[in-house]
Amino acid sequence: MNRLAQSKFGVDISNLKISYNLKGQRAGIVNPAKKEIRLNKELCLKYPEKMTNEVLVHEVAHFVTFSISPNAKPHGKEWKYVARTLGLDNPKTTHNMPTTKARKVKGYFYKCGCNTYKLSSIRHNRIKRKEAEYACKYCGEKLRKA
Incomplete structure (x- = not known):
């Protein structure tokens, strides 16, 4: 080549x-x-x-x-x-080989009166640092650690 x-x-x-x-x-x-x-x-x-x-x-x-x-x-x-x-008959922008993701995304479970939510590490850390609060979109109750 x-x-x-x-x-x-x-x-x-x-x-x-x-x-x-x-x-x-x-x-x-x-x-x-x-x-x-x-x-x-x-x-x-x-x-x-x-x-x-x-x-x-x-x-x-x-x-x-x-x-x-x-x-x-x-x-x-x-x-x-x-x-x-260089020899590629049909140049493609992506491949089709099965892969595994580089990292596993950890989720944190929070609940309200009517539901359970899986929050990202970013949102979880904002709650821990008291930078943010999240509420249920249905009942309006503040989410708390499950």
């Missing part, structure tokens, strides 16, 4: 750092300033061929596009041209 990027676009990708520390629902991401591509380790282990032939090429296409046209849209016509030239 380096020869192709070099001959077609004059961009050397041999010094691109590839790390496998991306978590969550993204398959890959590129940071052109750091010359780094981060790939989702879980997806690389489960779908090595798809990650190599599609996601890696997708991210390299972003790097090459940014190198030759820094103001190009992330998935615009320039990127699509570069992606096709």
Whole structure:
């Protein structure tokens, strides 16, 4: 792929750092300033061929596009041209591999006279710091920890 990027676009990708520390629902991401591509380790282990032939090429296409046209849209016509030239037959903006979320969102349960609500950590902490109070949208009663 380096020869192709070099001959077609004059961009050397041999010094691109590839790390496998991306978590969550993204398959890959590129940071052109750091010359780094981060790939989702879980997806690389489960779908090595798809990650190599599609996601890696997708991210390299972003790097090459940014190198030759820094103001190009992330998935615009320039990127699509570069992606096709690098071997992606049908460049897509998203993947369809099943993923797990990077973090679990903890909820805090609060109740009133008629209902129970799951509040976010942010709202829970505002209540604890006495910065906010929340009331039931039906009975109007102040929510209290369940």
